Amino acid sequence: MQTLEAIISFMFFLFFATYMLAELDYTKPNYALYQYQLANDVWRVLYLKGALKDFSSTTTGHLIARTEMENIGELTGFCIYLQGIQTTNCLGNPGCSENNVEMKKTWFDGGIPKEMTFTVCTPES
């Protein structure tokens, strides 16, 4: 009878151990790297399209950047913010979901390297 009890206890232990191991994070896809790659794509595409060429404190530069940001926003559904919230394709949106990527990027303002905050996020539904 004790052997039987031991076998059943061991089986319960095995079941819980398997369940706990299966629930660990290593089996779930990790989207963080992919989100960073997408955010970098957005920056890179803006750069390639020349949207950051005249991006400075002038209104025209911001408008050019915003046009390209709106194109990207239409394609992907992302909200993009340059220099904090100064330039965005999501004016008056309710805010970002938790999956936002924020990074510091270097850009050239008339040949002078400057740093700006660049944020890409999925808007809250």
Place this chain on the structure above:
Amino acid sequence: MIKETKQKNSARAFISFDALFSILPIVFMVSFIIQMMSLTVSDAAYTMEKRENFNFLVATADYVVKTGSAMQGSTGQYITPNWIDTDFSEIEYEIYQGTGWDVAIDVGDEPPVDDATCIYRLVVVGGSRPEDGEIKKLYVCG
């Protein structure tokens, strides 16, 4: 003598019934645990496979965008990541030869295949310079 035998038999029958009713729940319990274990293990294996596939697609897409299909700049010396050539037949074959994974790569608004895991990257296609190109989604499915 006969009465004694009858008493012994009825005692044995009672013990057998008692044992039967004790063993049945144990058997049910054990079979339930085994089934749950196999279900949990197969679920974990499926999730693991999905993750491996997703990671492979992320790595493949990064390779295609940054090296595999990236166009050369105006000087011809440097490749320009995210500005890509849209002929993917060679790179698809190269990936298949190198890894054994069959991937479908295409540029467009919709994924090229329906029944596969797909991820997308943002790229610029066309134009003699990246500024003249068009912003598109590059889908990698597998």
